[in-house]
Amino acid sequence: TPFKIAVFLSIVIFAFALVIFYIVDDDLNIIFSFILFFLATIVLIYYIVKRFFHERIKVIYKNIYKFQSASNALELDINKVEKQAEDWADAKEEELNTYKRDENFRREFIGNVSHELKTPIFNIQGYVQTLIEGGLYDEKINMKYLERANKSVDRMINIVEDLELISALETQENLLDIRPFNLVELIKELFEAFEMKASQMNIKLELNNEANSEMAMGDRNKIQQVFLNLLSNSIKYGKQGGKTKVQLFDMEESILIEVADNGIGIESASLNRIFERFYRADKNRSREIGGTGLGLAIVKHILEVHNQTISVRSTKDVGSTFSFILEKAK
Ligand SMILES: Nc1ncnc2c1ncn2[C@@H]1O[C@H](COP(=O)(O)OP(=O)(O)OP(=O)(O)O)[C@@H](O)[C@H]1O
Ligand SMILES: [Mg+2]
Incomplete structure (x- = not known):
């Protein structure tokens, strides 16, 4: 097996280093033999680690990897949820704005309608009151005022008919006859x-x-x-x-x-x-x-x-x- 070969190889290198260390009495060779020692130790340690701890390291790595991908997925999920929450909030806000707009529009509409109706109503009231207070017997104004009051009534009818038509069109109540x-x-x-x-x-x-x-x-x-x-x-x-x-x-x-x-x-x-x-x-x-x-x-x-x-x-x-x-x- 590679392990046995490695052990054998490092023993050989050790032996060779020992031989050089003892036999040759020279500074340079001492350094060289130490380098050989060092190399042999590395080879030995590498293969020992590989032999005895490799599986465990693999498991540890695997777990680290699993953990990492799980946390990535979690982060992704959190992002997704966050995005969904944001979208939901946006949609709600938009909905709320629409309601507010509609509500404002409705208020404005009612305000406008009453304003438009007020004018002819006050006109009619004015003419009728003048007639009640004696104008009825005044030949110069009675007919004129009655005609004017009548005109204001026509105007009111016009407005109400227009409003009716608009609301009918809006509620799609009246189907078209195409x-x-x-x-x-x-x-x-x-x-x-x-x-x-x-x-x-x-x-x-x-x-x-x-x-x-x-x-x-x-x-x-x-x-x-x-x-x-x-x-x-x-x-x-x-x-x-x-x-x-x-x-x-x-x-x-x-x-x-x-x-x-x-x-x-x-x-x-x-x-x-x-x-x-x-x-x-x-x-x-x-x-x-x-x-x-x-x-x-x-x-x-x-x-x-x-x-x-x-x-x-x-x-x-x-x-x-x-x-x-x-x-x-x-
Ligand atoms: N042909 C036109 N030439 C110039 N201005 C116009 C013309 N048609 C419409 N307008 C302008 O547009 C406004 C809106 O017209 P619209 O017909 O909706 O209302 P109106 O004529 O004022 O009242 P109503 O039609 O309800 O009696 C008018 O008040 C007027 O200022
Ligand atoms: Mg018009």
Whole structure:
């Protein structure tokens, strides 16, 4: 065995070293023989260790290795758990933020609604009180005040209807009635309905159909509401003697619809906010013109439930163009 060979070899080296040590009487040889002693001892120790302790050392090493890999794995596990905990905390925080946002939004919404309703209610109260306190018999004001009160009632009805529509769209309560309908017909009908309002502002209504089909897919009533709100805005925020142009463009499978006016336009800072509920650009001017700020929020909602989006480009004092897409009827 290698062990026996090693023992034999070291004995030989020892013997050789002894011989040199005793026989040769020279300083240099003493050093040389010591080196040989040293070498023999090393060889011997190495093989003794290897023979008698090798297995144990191996076991110790193995255990050290096992321990090390176990602790590595543990560290990895701890890291994983830590990461999971972090992720969980992040998710919860995000959830909480969403709740907070929703809650703020809800509060703001209720605040806005009551604010919007207060104005016509106080108006009505004012007119009615004046009538009660004797105005009823004053021929000069009684009819006028009753008419004004009636107008405020109309305004309240409008607001409540808008709110109802929004909440119905949000809760998806009312399912859409998607089917083919004639887009050009619908627009022409609406033009007729807006004729009076438009002529008051001396605004021309124009339709230009470049699509090779008049039939679109969608909920006709809802799309009618979209056009109603967009056309109403284009006249409300239009300029005397201006023009509202509805254009249909062909997009193979669908139709691109643009409602463009050359009215007062919207400044770019407001542009990404006009679709928010109750948002009204140019507060002073908007108050004069009248409205709630729900029209475009409704438009956005209706198109969203059609899986479409509304977009706008506008230049202050030049005009605005609202556009959206509807699928063609097959
Ligand atoms: N065609 C347009 N030209 C210029 N400004 C517009 C136009 N359409 C909308 N806006 C601006 O966007 C705001 C939001 O429009 P939206 O239709 O939502 O509300 P509104 O017209 O003020 O009120 P409502 O439609 O509820 O009666 C308006 O107040 C107005 O400032
Ligand atoms: Mg509007």
